[in-house]
Amino acid sequence: MAGGEKKKSGGGGKKKEVKKETGLGLSFTKDENFGEWYSEVVVNGEMIEYYDISGCYILRPWAMSIWENMQTFFDAEIKKMKVKNCYFPLFVSPGVLQKEKDHIEGFAPEVAWVTKSGESDLEVPIAIRPTSETVMYPYYSKWIRGHRDLPLKLNQWCNVVRWEFSNPTPFIRSREFLWQEGHTAFATKEEADTEVLQILELYRHIYEEFLAIPVTKGRKSELEKFAGGLYTTSVEAFIPNTGRGIQGATSHCLGQNFAKMFEINFENEKGEKSMVWQNSWAYSTRTIGVMVMVHGDNKGLVLPPKVSALQVIVIPVPYKDADTQGIFDACAATVVTLSDAGIRAEADLRENYSPGWKYSNWEMKGVPLRIEIGPRDLANNQVRAVRRDNGEKTDISRVFLVEQVKGMLDKIQQNLFDVAKQKRDACIEVVKTWDEFVKALGQKKLILAPWCDEEEVEKDVKARTRGEMGAAKSLCIPFEQPELPDGTKCFASGKPAKKWTYWGRSY
Numbered sequence: 001m002a003g004g005e006k007k008k009s010g011g012g013g014k015k016k017e018v019k020k021e022t023g024l025g026l027s028f029t030k031d032e033n034f035g036e037w038y039s040e041v042v043v044n045g046e047m048i049e050y051y052d053i054s055g056c057y058i059l060r061p062w063a064m065s066i067w068e069n070m071q072t073f074f075d076a077e078i079k080k081m082k083v084k085n086c087y088f089p090l091f092v093s094p095g096v097l098q099k100e101k102d103h104i105e106g107f108a109p110e111v112a113w114v115t116k117s118g119e120s121d122l123e124v125p126i127a128i129r130p131t132s133e134t135v136m137y138p139y140y141s142k143w144i145r146g147h148r149d150l151p152l153k154l155n156q157w158c159n160v161v162r163w164e165f166s167n168p169t170p171f172i173r174s175r176e177f178l179w180q181e182g183h184t185a186f187a188t189k190e191e192a193d194t195e196v197l198q199i200l201e202l203y204r205h206i207y208e209e210f211l212a213i214p215v216t217k218g219r220k221s222e223l224e225k226f227a228g229g230l231y232t233t234s235v236e237a238f239i240p241n242t243g244r245g246i247q248g249a250t251s252h253c254l255g256q257n258f259a260k261m262f263e264i265n266f267e268n269e270k271g272e273k274s275m276v277w278q279n280s281w282a283y284s285t286r287t288i289g290v291m292v293m294v295h296g297d298n299k300g301l302v303l304p305p306k307v308s309a310l311q312v313i314v315i316p317v318p319y320k321d322a323d324t325q326g327i328f329d330a331c332a333a334t335v336v337t338l339s340d341a342g343i344r345a346e347a348d349l350r351e352n353y354s355p356g357w358k359y360s361n362w363e364m365k366g367v368p369l370r371i372e373i374g375p376r377d378l379a380n381n382q383v384r385a386v387r388r389d390n391g392e393k394t395d396i397s398r399v400f401l402v403e404q405v406k407g408m409l410d411k412i413q414q415n416l417f418d419v420a421k422q423k424r425d426a427c428i429e430v431v432k433t434w435d436e437f438v439k440a441l442g443q444k445k446l447i448l449a450p451w452c453d454e455e456e457v458e459k460d461v462k463a464r465t466r467g468e469m470g471a472a473k474s475l476c477i478p479f480e481q482p483e484l485p486d487g488t489k490c491f492a493s494g495k496p497a498k499k500w501t502y503w504g505r506s507y
Contacts, residue, residue, distance in 0.1 A: 025360070029298050034241045039170070042292060045301040045365050048170045055168035055175035059285070062365065063171075065309035066288055067178065070206055071157065074180065074283075077202050081195075083153040083182060088135045090159075092127040096134045100261045103133065106227025110162035112175075128161045133228070133254075133280060136183050137262040144276060146267045147187055155182040171289025172246070172507050179284035185264060185276040189255075192277040196233055196251045199281045203235045203249035206283065211291045212304040212416035213237050214424050215248050216502065218476030223458045226280075230255030236476045236502065239293045240423045243444020245475040245506040246290055249283035294420050295389075301366025302388055304416050305409040312338055312345040312405060313362045314383075317355045317374035330373050334383060334401065341402040343409070363388060368412045369405065389415055437491050437503070441465060441472055446504050450497030452490035453477070461492050461503070475502040 026044065028036040042048045047063040059067070075085070091114070098104050104111075107130045114126045129135055136154070144152055157180045164173055171177075182199065186192045200217055207215045215235035225232035235248040258264070259275040268274045295302040305311045314331045318324040331347040338345035348358050355372070362370060370386040377383055383401065385394045389412050396404045429445035431437045440447045451457070451474070458474055465472040477499045488497040 026298060026300065026364075030241060030296065037298075038293060038296075041296050041300055041364075042170045042289075045292075047288070047292070047301070053175075055164065055173075057170045057174055059178070062309060063285075063288055066291075066303070066307045067285055069307045069309075070210055070287065071180070073210065074202060074206060075157075077205075078155055078182065078199075081153070081198065082151075083155050083184070085156065086154045087156050087158065088132055088139075090129055092129055092135050094124060094127060096138055097127050099134060100228045100258060103228030103258075107131065107162075110164055112161050112163045130160055130162045131280075131282075132156065132158075132160075132181055132183065133258060137258050137264060137278075140183075140185055140276075141262050141264045144185060144264055144266050147269055150266060150276065151184060151186045151191060153182070153184040155180055169289070169507075171285055171287075171292070174285075177284050177286065179282050181280060181282040184279045185259075186278070187266065187268065187274070187276065189253075189277045192253050192279050195279055196253050196281070199279075200233050200235065200249075200251040203251065203281075203283055206287065207235055207237065207248050207290075208417065210304065210306045211287060211294075212306075212413055212420060213248075213290060213294050214417065214421040216476060216478050217480075218478040218502070220250075220476060221453070221458055221474040221501070222455045224474060226250065226252040226254075228257055229253065229280075230257065234476055237290050237294070238424050238427060238446045238504070239290075239507075240427050240444075241293070243427070243446075243505065245446065245502065245504045246286075246293075247475075247506070248287065248290060249281075251281040252279060254278040254280055295416055296366070299360070300364030302416070303366035303368060305368040305413050308344070308366065308368055310344050310346055310365075310367050311409055312343055312369045312371055313358075313367045314338075314345060314347040314371045314373065315355055315358050315362075316347070316349065317372050317377075319375055322375040323378065326378055327373055327375065330378055330383075330398075334371060334373065334398070337398075337401055338405060341406070343402070343405060369408055371405075387412055389419075431491055432489075433491055438465075441504070446475075446502060447472075448482075448500055448502055449491040450484060450488045451477075451499055451501040451503075452493050452495040453498040453501075454493065454495070457490065457493045457495075470505050472503055472505055475504055475506060477501045 026040050028040055030037045046060050049058040051058055110130050112128045115122055159176055159178050161176050163175055168174055184195060204215055204217055207213045215237050217235055220232040220234055229252045232250055232252045234250045237246045237248045256275045256277060258278055264276045265273050314334050316327045316331045318327050328349055335345045335347045368388050372384040381398050382395050385396050385408060427446045428448060429440040430448045431440050437449060462471040462473055481500050490497045
C-alpha cells in the first residue's frame with residue numbers, strides 16, 4: 001500500500017509516529033486512462049495482488065468476501081430449487097474432452113495440458129477442465145437409467161483454467177478463475193426451458209440487487225452461443241467508460257446434443273428409451289471486475305453495501321487536549337451497537353495514522369459509509385456519517401443510530417444502481433443503417449439495431465469492423481423487444497429484420 005513515509009507529530013511530550021497523508025491517491029483517472037486506473041484500483045484497494053505467472057492473480061480477503069456474500073445468496077437459492085452440490089476432478093482425459101466436436105473446437109485454444117510427472121512424460125497427456133460438461137456427463141449416463149432418476153440437478157463451486165493469451169485483466173480475463181457451474185438433466189424440454197430462465201433471473205438478481213449493476217436479459221446469437229449447446233441466454237452489462245459490453249453470466253439449454261454423445265438415456269413411463277434434455281449455467285469472479293469498473297471512481301473502489309465485507313468504518317477524530325479515551329470508547333460502543341443490529345462495522349483505532357490518512361485509505365477500499373467521532377460529536381451524543389458514493393455528510397444522534405445507518409446503506413445501494421443505470425441508458429443508441437452503426441460504434445455506444453438474425457451477416461459485421469479496438473459483435477437479442485414495424489430492414493444486410501439486437505465491442 002502507498003504512504004510509506006512517516007512524520008513526527010508536532011508538539012506534545014510523547015511524540016507519536018503519524019503517517020503522512022500522501023501517496024495514497026491513484027496516479028491515473030478513470031476517464032483519462034481507464035485500463036491503468038483499473039489495474040491500480042484493484043491492487044491499491046487490496047482486491048488482488050499480481051502473481052509471477054502472467055494472467056493469474058491472488059484474490060485477497062477484500063475480494064474473497066464479496067465472492068462469499070454472493071455465494072451465500074446463490075447457493076441458498078439453488079438449494080430451494082433442489083440443486084445439490086458436488087465436486088468432480090480437475091483433470092479430463094483427452095478421449096472424453098474430444099467427444100463433442102463443436103464443444104471442444106470452441107475451447108481447444110484455451111485448454112491447458114499436463115504432459116509430465118516429475119521428469120517422465122505422461123503416456124497420455126491430461127487436460128485441465130476449461131468447463132466440466134465432458135468431465136461430468138459420462139457419469140450422468142451411468143447414474144440415469146429410468147424416469148425416476150430424473151431430474152438430476154448438480155452444481156459445483158470450483159476453479160477452471162482457460163489458458164488465454166489476449167490481454168489478461170484481473171477478474172475479467174484470467175487464466176484461472178472461480179465460478180459455480182450447474183449441470184442439470186430433465187425428462188422434457190419444457191422443464192429444461194423453465195430452469196434456464198429461473199437461473200437467469202437469479203443472475204439478474206446478483207447483478208442488480210447485490211452489485212447494483214443494470215443488466216439486460218436476452219438470448220445469444222447462433223455465432224455467440226455456447227459451443228455444442230442448443231441456445232444460450234445471458235445477462236449483459238455495459239461499461240460506459242470503454243464503450244464495451246460484458247457478458248455477466250450465462251444459462252444454457254444444451255438440448256439433447258451432449259445426451260447423444262454421452263449416451264445419457266432413460267426409460268420413460270411408457271417403457272420407451274428416451275434421451276435427456278440438459279442445461280448448464282455459470283457465473284464467475286468476473287462479476288467482481290464488472291462491479292469495480294462500473295462503480296469505482298478516482299478515489300478508488302466504491303462497494304455496494306450488500307456485498308462489501310465492511311459496511312461501516314468508524315474513525316476517531318481526536319484533537320489536541322481532547323478526551324481521546326472517551327472518543328475511542330464511543331467508537332467501540334458504536335461498532336457494538338451496529339454489529340448487534342447485523343451491520344458489518346469496524347473501528348480503525350490505529351494510532352500511528354492520522355484521521356485524514358484513514359479517510360483516504362477506507363475510501364480507496366470503497367467502504368460504503370464512514371462514521372467520524374470527534375470531541376464535538378462526543379459532547380452532543382452524535383456521530384458524523386459520510387457516504388462513499390456521493391460524499392454527503394450527515395450528523396446523526398446516537399439515539400437513532402441503527403435505523404439512520406440502515407436507511408443510509410439502503411439509499412447508497414439504490415443510488416449506485418440508479419446512477420449506473422442512468423449512465424448505461426445514456427449510452428444506448430438506436431440505429432437503422434450501417435452508416436449510423438459505424439458512427440455509433442466510434443462513439444462507444446451500446447447499439448440497438450434491427451437484424452436479420454443470420455450467422456453469415458454477423459460474421460460480415462465482425463469482418464467489417466475489425467480494427468485496433470477489436471471487432472463489433474452481437475451482445476444479445478433482448479427478451480424485451482421494442483416494436484419492429486413491418487418492412488424494417490436489417491441494418492447490416494438490408495434483408496427483412498427479425499429481431500432488435502444489442503451490438504457493440506465487448507470484453
